[in-house]
Amino acid sequence: MRLLTIELEGESHPAICLDTGQVLDLRSAPDLVFEDEWRPRSLRGVLELSNGIERLKKIRDVAEENIEQLSSCILDDDKISLLPPVPDPWLILSVGMNYGQHLAEMDNTPRPKHPAAFIKTRDTLLGSGRSIEVPRQCSDMIDYEGEMSFVFGKMCHNVNEQEAMDYIVGYTIANDVSARNWIPDIYSGDPPFGPIHGWERNIMGKNLPGFTPCGPVIVTKDEIDDVNNLRLQTKLNGEVMQNSNTDDLIFKIPEIVSYFSKWYCFHPGDIITTGSPSGVGVGRDPQVFMKAGDRIEVEIENIGVLANELV
Incomplete structure (x- = not known):
């Protein structure tokens, strides 16, 4: 899986790459792709969860099965503005x-x-x-x-x-x-x-x-x-x-x-x-x-x- 952070309207958004070559913006994704109330605010926040990567894999799988319903939060990779994958490490x-x-x-x-x-x-x-x-x-x-x-x-x-x-x-x-x-x-x-x-x-x-x-x-x-x-x-x-x-x-x-x-x-x-x-x-x-x-x-x-x- 490929993890990244993108900039949208001056704010950082955690994201993942899909097999289609497109990017799923996790901050903008609808409830459809989540199995509970958890919403990722940063990639570091995802990694701080003991099961963060497993959660992202499930989100990716759901997203790839529902591409047409997620057009508002799926971006072409040539139209994104990249930040460092983890913009805020401790060290x-x-x-x-x-x-x-x-x-x-x-x-x-x-x-x-x-x-x-x-x-x-x-x-x-x-x-x-x-x-x-x-x-x-x-x-x-x-x-x-x-x-x-x-x-x-x-x-x-x-x-x-x-x-x-x-x-x-x-x-x-x-x-x-x-x-x-x-x-x-x-x-x-x-x-x-x-x-x-x-x-x-x-x-x-x-x-x-x-x-x-x-x-x-x-x-x-x-x-x-x-x-x-x-x-x-x-x-x-x-x-x-x-x-x-x-x-x-x-x-x-x-x-x-x-x-x-x-x-x-x-x-x-x-x-x-x-x-x-x-x-x-x-x-x-x-x-x-x-x-x-x-x-x-x-x-x-x-x-x-x-x-x-x-x-």
Whole structure:
């Protein structure tokens, strides 16, 4: 099943994709598709229910049997305005240094002994099809990082690798847009605090508004046969910049979840991005950065295409 959030008249509406290729707006759907008084107000609210996904599957089945009676709340997918699938997560955690070939292009950075990650704020989230605003204060080194990401379906804290996948509801795409202006500070500052301050500024360069495009949908995990074998491509103005596969991930999802859940308590709707493969702009020779007027697309097999333009 494919889950999404759309914008209608300035408000967010949870929605699901139908087999017809159309989208069912759950906030506008009539009583016909519901079996009780429950009405979903947000996708995170659905995930917070222990049986939320099962409820959505029943709603989808009823809707597909009654398409003609639901014309007022069924939309063509080319006429919708997308928000991030979960616009309001409690936590966005972005894993870094997690593709073998990416480490090689970054001056042969050693493989980490354990997963490394940083937090991104929800203000960085942006739906597919929306514009990334180039910040005036750091406009010259804006980079892309296409990433396979996953979404939690229930509360998760201190779990082992064997049970980790039980807490995941599905997969989506993220673009960890990054202002690279402060990377030199990581290596040039006097220890111990110089590199620390450089790294801090580097992370802040990933937390500018709109710097985490996410979507277009969440694909539930039952629809993905092998999440560790998905083709990932990033295109800048139609040119392939990243061409990889999730089989190059150093740390797989169970290890990521088990490791970080020792500290963090993940809530339904929280997002972890799993890192970016090789081909990022800063790792190229010559380096390639995005500018206003560019179009960036991240495509992951069986999930979809996340597309945004820079303004």
